Amino acid sequence: MLFREEIGESITLKFAEAANERRKKGLPIISLGLGEPEFRTPQPIIDATVAVLQTKNSNYSSPMGVQSLREKIAAKLKNENGINATADNIIVCAGAKQAFQHMMMVMVEPGDEIIVINPSFVSFVPQVYIAEYDCKVVTVDVSKVDFSLQLDEIRAKVTPKTKAIIVNSPNNPAGYMLSQEQLTELFAMSEELDFYIVSDEIYEKLVLDDNKHFSIGSLEEKPTRVITINGFSKSHAMTGWRLGYACFPSEFKHNLLKYQQHTNTNTCTFIQEGMAKAFDISQDYLVDYNGKLSARFKLYNDMIGRLDKVSGIAPQGGFFAFMNISKLGMDSNTFCARLIEATGVATTPGIAFGDHWDDHVRISLATDDKIVEEGLRLMEDFIKTL
Template sequence: MYHWSELSKNYPASSIRKMAKLAAQFDDTLMLTMGEPNFETPESIKKAGQDAIAANHTHYGPNVGEHAFQQAVAKKYTDQTGIAFEPSEVMATFGGTEAILHVMMSILNPGDEVIIADPSYPNYLGQIMLLGAKVVPVPVYEENSFKMQATDIEQVLTDKTRLIILNTPNNPMGSILDQSDMEAIVALADRHQIAILSDEVYESLIYDGKKHFSLFQILGAKENHFVVNSLSKTYAMTGWRIGYVVGNHEAIDRMAEFREGVGFCVPPFIQEAAIAAITGPQDDVRYFLEQYDRRRHIIVDGLNQIPGFKCLSTEGAFYAFPNIKAFGKSSYDFAMEILTETHVALTPGSAFGKMGEGYLRIPFAESEEVLQEAVDRIKAYIIKAYPNL
């Protein structure tokens, strides 16, 4: 190549995938790095996609998405929030990731500031950089159950702040924002005329009888703010790449124009499978939650029985975020030690931001057998290598 762009030279590499590559050197590695369900897409959803292909729904579709898909999502949010949503307030996207990018493209100019939690989902960083905007991290703390607070956000606001990104349930920390948290942040954003993007892709994975509280349950929020969602986690559809953004119709119209030059349209047959998922029986979703709850206890309870580990109980999503500061090592060095000595691949908390140092992210999306084996390997090694803890 004659020249590399500054963006290509500085774009943040995924530490999650980096750890996965390092783990490939061992034949018996237990891969606990990727946030992907080990369940298969339910048969009814696959059949809907197959039927759509057989019916030749394989041509170009509208940039904004098929009208039937928009209707299905609008009805979902109308039923969920008790507030009326219209199909024109929905756009189909390639997973939640593209939805996030389109929201940013519709709002941000170079030099604008975007507030995110620290630790946070790392793909936010690259997308913000892609648009020439600036990341403003807001620390979240274990003693506050890893919840982003309006008072902390307010301290970093400037006249360049244009967007606040929320993620509830949260990746990597497994925390959730309740109604009072969300209402305080929305009130703050509205006072300063700042948009909110609420990433709610783990909405179906909440434990201990708690309920998801969506940004759009707040009256008037949809006029100036956005919810991004995906079918990847809820319906085990990661490879289908189908998600959506919900917001006011003017913003959706602008985003649809961007789609013309980015990906044109989500394939119609994939949207038809998604419609079957959203509108069909939710038995599989309930089953997935039950299984994740069992797995959560294997990881969280198991880690808390290992000397040096301290792990809050996961409230939502399928991640544990244990504190490993007692070992006196960086999260990367400790993750590499665990990988080398036990062949269990974990992601260092530093991959998610400065405040992630001293933690690990451990998905419990694998089978119970794999998770129990991982806990057993780590426990046996720690007891042997750190007898004084």
């Protein structure tokens, strides 16, 4: 297998070295870097999964996934997202990342072009190139003024070779949410110019204040040109369980079936069965957690308001804030390295999310209130010294 240069381990080396040095010295690190829920996996899911193990119902399943779980996912998409899917449009994978990879493997062909909207999740571009060495990734940045889609620029980048555009809302790393109006325009463009849309919606349940998530897949009568990627890691605190899914147009089913058969056979069956049994549990815990996130983002917004050397656009959903450090005159790797050296606060350099985002830093507010408060306080004091 040939690996393109774009498939790198990390381009945040300077920051990583600073973090490692601090660990070697036994000094504490306040992590505002990872996007992992602080709440516990809901007990009914744990109980249901244990019950499945006790019945020994953990044999092979269909490569596409346990039928009962696929049916419940399809019903969820129809009732909550307005996506008119059936179980035949669903494949269950080991996480949303694998669901995305499966779609790239069956979609992308030599010579295709894939448009990625930056800043973007660090695995999107590598996964495209892993799927097809001989393809082209074209990036289009959202506006640095308000994180809106640059629809005219997207249109200008579309060619007859464009296979798909990848969008992510709520967004990692920037925390923005694409409006129904923007997504409707993008969908109309996809129909006019004939390309697919891959919509990563893994953060859909983590929505701040009065913002509303909108699924672009709801704009078509049945899955035809929109592929929806989602899962349970963020909404159910199941990051390590690895359970995600793709909702896809029926034309991809045969190749997805073959690909899953010859790679993974099937996703872990007892986790699938457990999730199916506990699928309809109350998610009231998200009300409390989203309230906590809103309070933490207020602390972040207040900090930004007190500082004239950095700026930021208020996040609408997800875990992350994307702080603009362009006035500091340093790249994101340098900022993050100096920050962790001086304070022990770990953040993520913006360069990891796109070539034009080296003037931003990602801050995760997913963790405990006290850690967030202390991390932001130390960060503010550090920025004042620059």
